[in-house]
Amino acid sequence: MLKHVLIFFRLLRTGWVLIRHDALVPKEYAPLVPWPIRFFGAMSRVFSLGNRKGNAGERFANALEDLGPAYIKFGQILSTRGDMFDPVFAEGLSRLKDKVPPFPMTKAEDMLAAEWGAPWADKLASLSEPIAAASVAQVHKGVLKTGETVAVKILRPNIQRLMTRDMDVINMVANLAHKFVPHLRRMRPKEFVKEARRAVMLELDLRLEAAAASELSEVGQDTGLFRVPGIQWDLVGKNVMVMEWIDGLHFSDPSILTREDINREDLARKVIQSFLASTFEFGVFHADMHEGNLIVDKDGNLVLLDFGILGRLGDAEIRFEIDTLYGFLQRDYQKIAEVHFDIGYVPPHHSVEEFASALRAVGEPIFGKKASDVSMAKVLLQLLEITEIFDMPMQPQLILLQKTMMQAEGVARRLDPEFDMWEAARPIVEKAVRRELGPEGIINDFLDGLDRTRKTLETIPGATENIAKLAQAWADGEIDLSRPTAPAAQAPKQSPLRPVAYVGIGAALALGGAWAWAQL
Ligand SMILES: Nc1ncnc2c1ncn2[C@@H]1O[C@H](COP(=O)(O)OP(=O)(O)O)[C@@H](O)[C@H]1O
Ligand SMILES: [Mg+2]
Numbered sequence: 054m055l056k057h058v059l060i061f062f063r064l065l066r067t068g069w070v071l072i073r074h075d076a077l078v079p080k081e082y083a084p085l086v087p088w089p090i091r092f093f094g095a096m097s098r099v100f101s102l103g104n105r106k107g108n109a110g111e112r113f114a115n116a117l118e119d120l121g122p123a124y125i126k127f128g129q130i131l132s133t134r135g136d137m138f139d140p141v142f143a144e145g146l147s148r149l150k151d152k153v154p155p156f157p158m159t160k161a162e163d164m165l166a167a168e169w170g171a172p173w174a175d176k177l178a179s180l181s182e183p184i185a186a187a188s189v190a191q192v193h194k195g196v197l198k199t200g201e202t203v204a205v206k207i208l209r210p211n212i213q214r215l216m217t218r219d220m221d222v223i224n225m226v227a228n229l230a231h232k233f234v235p236h237l238r239r240m241r242p243k244e245f246v247k248e249a250r251r252a253v254m255l256e257l258d259l260r261l262e263a264a265a266a267s268e269l270s271e272v273g274q275d276t277g278l279f280r281v282p283g284i285q286w287d288l289v290g291k292n293v294m295v296m297e298w299i300d301g302l303h304f305s306d307p308s309i310l311t312r313e314d315i316n317r318e319d320l321a322r323k324v325i326q327s328f329l330a331s332t333f334e335f336g337v338f339h340a341d342m343h344e345g346n347l348i349v350d351k352d353g354n355l356v357l358l359d360f361g362i363l364g365r366l367g368d369a370e371i372r373f374e375i376d377t378l379y380g381f382l383q384r385d386y387q388k389i390a391e392v393h394f395d396i397g398y399v400p401p402h403h404s405v406e407e408f409a410s411a412l413r414a415v416g417e418p419i420f421g422k423k424a425s426d427v428s429m430a431k432v433l434l435q436l437l438e439i440t441e442i443f444d445m446p447m448q449p450q451l452i453l454l455q456k457t458m459m460q461a462e463g464v465a466r467r468l469d470p471e472f473d474m475w476e477a478a479r480p481i482v483e484k485a486v487r488r489e490l491g492p493e494g495i496i497n498d499f500l501d502g503l504d505r506t507r508k509t510l511e512t513i514p515g516a517t518e519n520i521a522k523l524a525q526a527w528a529d530g531e532i533d534l535s536r537p538t539a540p541a542a543q544a545p546k547q548s549p550l551r552p553v554a555y556v557g558i559g560a561a562l563a564l565g566g567a568w569a570w571a572q573l
Contacts, residue, residue, distance in 0.1 A: 075101035079109035110145020122188035123219030155186035265360035301350035321465035
């Protein structure tokens with residue numbers, strides 16, 4: 054009971070901070086909500102005078118920054134769901150800054166001593182002041198007794214308690230949204246918050262981050278496309294992670310765009326290919342590929358940092374993504390539609406042909422156009438309508454994949470404005486198609502003791518016929534992957550298939566606020 058009262062008061066505080074930033078019922082969205090909420094919004098706007106700079110997304114981001122670490126983290130996860138918002142809001146929210154003042158050196162020393170059971174000086178020759186501080190952790194530079202330079206990442210003191218407390222509030226907002234806004238149910242607000250909570254809690258254990266780094270390091274070695282700092286396992290604990298220090302140029306450093314010794318085309322290609330190859334070949338990907346987490350080292354290698362979020366795809370999902378990408382490369386909308394039905398993303402009572410036709414309506418107008426000529430807003434809106442018409446539920450793991458693809462594409466394009474995403478993707482996608490659908494793939498299926506085949510068949514009804522058909526086509530020489538296809542030559546620069554839907558998170562929070570108000 055007491056807990057609920059406390060959560061309720063925190064909910065009020067949350068609502069208040071949002072009101073102060075005109076982010077509870079943002080003026081931009083007022084026309085979309087029922088009149089009592091609109092009225093409430095208009096009244097509440099009195100309190101945000103002088104605090105209304107930027108669009109609704111930016112104001113929401115500012116409010117989350119004021120609310121503290123859990124909200125910042127939640128906002129970051131939310132901003133990965135570009136599918137849920139209109140593009141302007143999503144763009145504003147993506148400017149959320151994860152900058153928090155560092156905690157004092159004495160606290161950092163206490164954390165190290167508690168984790169290592171001895172003063173830090175027993176393990177390290179030196180330790181710097183914090184060089185970077187974010188909502189969950191901060192990083193120091195250190196030197197081991199052996200002389201090796203390392204990065205020492207330390208969790209914020211008490212972060213577990215703080216996160217649990219604030220996530221309870223966010224959870225309550227989601228429950229309210231689920232209860233009072235039927236339109237939002239398709240977005241599964243409760244599941245989303247549960248998923249976000251899980252992701253945040255995973256980030257609060259640096260042993261898991263070290264494990265993720267080590268897993269990706271193997272992928273990097275295997276593909277030869279990127280590198281990951283080596284982990285100093287004997288100094289890793291729940292609250293501390295020690296790893297090789299990477300010297301090099303951060304992608305967030307503006308000089309990366311002008312320096313003569315930097316091969317930007319090559320780096321752009323490596324960013325995209327690293328992401329695609331690890332996804333399609335290993336089913337795992339670094340899901341936070343923004344500039345702050347990327348470095349180019351002295352030898353021109355791409356180095357990935359920060360392994361708080363890994364995305365994972367199962368076999369069926371990998372095959373689905375490959376089919377979809379390849380389908381768009383080939384402009385084969387029927388095929389894309391079929392795989393959506395096969396995997397169950399579109400409920401079976403809909404017509405495959407109608408779905409294919411809807412995809413064609415999105416895909417065709419943007420083929421052959423330069424990315425800069427395509428109105429993303431229009432494409433997103435159209436896809437939103439499709440997902441709604443065809444009752445498609447959101448697929449969190451695929452949304453994370455799409456978001457990372459967009460993020461990686463953005464990084465690559467800033468490095469090299471002429472960058473052709475599809476050209477970079479082609480060798481990886483073709484290799485994957487060959488593996489999945491070619492004779493090798495079929496033989497491998499058998500060699501895997503038929504286990505994988507069984508699993509695949511369980512998840513993809515109709516897969517047997519498709520594989521048989523494709524194998525036949527392959528044998529008949531109808532599939533020639535070495536020859537660039539005409540449509541592919543004018544393929545779009547942006548991935549056109551982004552499951553999209555719109556949610557008025559403001560409306561959800563507004564309802565929460567209104568409800569809280571009514572209880573007073
Ligand atoms: N191994 C490393 N070598 C060099 N710098 C590092 C290393 N690890 C982290 N950093 C620096 O610390 C910053 C924050 O580290 P990161 O792991 O991204 O933490 P966060 O999860 O807080 O974003 C990075 O952007 C980078 O500047
Ligand atoms: Mg980072």
